[in-house]
Amino acid sequence: MSSRVVKNAPYYQSQNWPGPFSISNVSTETDDIIARHIRSIDPTNCDIYGEDGFWVVDFAIIRNQLEIWERLLPRVKILYAVKTNPDPQLLEHLAKYPGKIGFDCASHGELVDILSLSVPPDDIIYANPCKAPSHIRYACNKNVKKMTFDNVAELYKIKANFPDAECVLRFKVRAPEAGDDPSEGALYELSKKYGVTIEYSREILLQAKELGLKVTGLAFHVGSGQRNVRSFGQHIEEAKRIWEIGREVGYTFTILDIGGGFMYSNFEKAAEAVNAALDQEFGDVIGRGEMEVVAEPGRFVSAPAFTLVTSVIAIREEREGVDGKRMVYLSDGMYSNINAAMWPGELTFPTVVKGKRADGPKSTLPVSSASSDSGIEIDEGDQGSVDQEGGTATLITGDLQEYSVWGPTCDCNDVVMENALLPKGIELGDWFIFKDLGAYATSMRTTFNGFRTSHKTYYINN
Numbered sequence: 533m534s535s536r537v538v539k540n541a542p543y544y545q546s547q548n549w550p551g552p553f554s555i556s557n558v559s560t561e562t563d564d565i566i567a568r569h570i571r572s573i574d575p576t577n578c579d580i581y582g583e584d585g586f587w588v589v590d591f592a593i594i595r596n597q598l599e600i601w602e603r604l605l606p607r608v609k610i611l612y613a614v615k616t617n618p619d620p621q622l623l624e625h626l627a628k629y630p631g632k633i634g635f636d637c638a639s640h641g642e643l644v645d646i647l648s649l650s651v652p653p654d655d656i657i658y659a660n661p662c663k664a665p666s667h668i669r670y671a672c673n674k675n676v677k678k679m680t681f682d683n684v685a686e687l688y689k690i691k692a693n694f695p696d697a698e699c700v701l702r703f704k705v706r707a708p709e710a711g712d713d714p715s716e717g718a719l720y721e722l723s724k725k726y727g728v729t730i731e732y733s734r735e736i737l738l739q740a741k742e743l744g745l746k747v748t749g750l751a752f753h754v755g756s757g758q759r760n761v762r763s764f765g766q767h768i769e770e771a772k773r774i775w776e777i778g779r780e781v782g783y784t785f786t787i788l789d790i791g792g793g794f795m796y797s798n799f800e801k802a803a804e805a806v807n808a809a810l811d812q813e814f815g816d817v818i819g820r821g822e823m824e825v826v827a828e829p830g831r832f833v834s835a836p837a838f839t840l841v842t843s844v845i846a847i848r849e850e851r852e853g854v855d856g857k858r859m860v861y862l863s864d865g866m867y868s869n870i871n872a873a874m875w876p877g878e879l880t881f882p883t884v885v886k887g888k889r890a891d892g893p894k895s896t897l898p899v900s901s902a903s904s905d906s907g908i909e910i911d912e913g914d915q916g917s918v919d920q921e922g923g924t925a926t927l928i929t930g931d932l933q934e935y936s937v938w939g940p941t942c943d944c945n946d947v948v949m950e951n952a953l954l955p956k957g958i959e960l961g962d963w964f965i966f967k968d969l970g971a972y973a974t975s976m977r978t979t980f981n982g983f984r985t986s987h988k989t990y991y992i993n994n
């Protein structure tokens with residue numbers, strides 16, 4: 533079967549990514565765990581929530597990501613963006629690299645979680661330019677000094693609640709313009725919400741000066757899932773211009789925060805762009821040890837390590853009595869752990885495995901892998917090794933047919949894939965496997981409609 537590359541193909545299956553770090557080469561332990569779990573669930577008599585989805589988290593992949601970062605961006609310290617995935621074991625793991633890995637927290641709650649792991653306050657940046665005053669007071673009590681700002685009202689709040697804070701000015705990245713190729717930009721633009729323009733930077737720095745506040749550096753974020761690696765270099769150049777403006781106002785900045793937005797499909801190229809721009813714009817200050825460079829990666833660290841497995845709880849024909857498109861309902865959907873379905877190109881293409889059969893009509897159809905028009909690319913080489921012997925937890929392969937795939941809530945927007953070619957013969961009790969869902973899935977899920985989201989999680993190689 534030929535692989536069909538469709539619009540907004542997900543970054544993790546890009547052919548540009550060098551093979552050795554492809555996740556299918558890292559471990560098949562995940563597959564064994566999936567098979568064991570599936571064999572243990574009998575939908576005809578399982579306990580309440582027995583058919584719920586579950587996660588497998590592979591720490592070998594996390595370590596691999598950190599090693600790649602260290603090799604390609606040795607001058608840039610990671611401040612992991614907690615919002616991306618605050619899994620407690622993941623945070624605990626990252627906190628074991630004191631001094632080497634710090635954290636980007638954006639709220640009181642995230643600060644509490646990270647400080648409870650005995651992370652030194654100096655290894656934290658409170659990276660939210662618009663904070664509640666009581667949250668600033670909490671940061672003050674805990675001596676978390678580094679915090680971003682991008683407006684004058686925030687400066688007054690900081691002055692009133694934490695006059696000794698080390699303020700970091702967030703500036704705006706260039707917004708996409710008409711005519712820009714949408715497949716070249718970020719999956720999520722952040723600049724319409726945060727950041728000052730270069731033109732306004734002098735004015736706000738003068739105000740900070742007048743208030744007697746310390747401004748110690750600059751921050752930007754090129755947008756999450758940035759496919760245009762030139763963006764990193766362009767914004768480091770812009771940082772240099774604001775750096776000079778800061779000098780004219782009377783500030784000597786000591787920190788440059790280049791934000792998140794890193795993906796692993798283009799990480800090598802992004803790192804090249806960052807290193808070249810750092811050398812050109814800040815080579816001398818970095819060389820003299822007068823400036824620390826930090827970044828706030830989220831997706832790059834956590835996405836590839838998390839696999840979601842979720843079961844088929846209902847199935848029907850789209851048109852009654854017609855042997856055509858089928859509708860599959862999963863125990864997870866857009867409001868819970870498959871919220872990646874909301875954004876084109878975010879969701880990996882699933883593989884489907886047989887479960888213990890639930891009570892229901894049996895399919896007699898032969899059962900291959902698949903394709904879709906929903907922004908998902910199929911990775912032919914990644915057929916999985918769940919079990920090729922047949923029976924429960926066997927990969928379902930063979931001829932394809934059209935499906936739509938839905939979440940469990942009653943909202944008709946709760947759709948995972950509207951048009952997908954999946955193997956024939958999917959039945960009640962079968963399981964869908966979605967790899968690489970470790971970014972913004974668990975952190976953004978809801979219990980809408982009363983569905984539980986707190987799934988069992990298997991951790992391996994920790």
Ligand SMILES: Cc1ncc(COP(=O)(O)O)c(C=O)c1O
Pocket residue numbers: 613616636659722753755756757791792793794828829830831832971
């Ligand atoms: C301030 C800030 N830093 C870091 C991140 C993490 O971005 P990414 O997951 O693209 O690396 C985000 C994501 O929204 C963010 O808002």
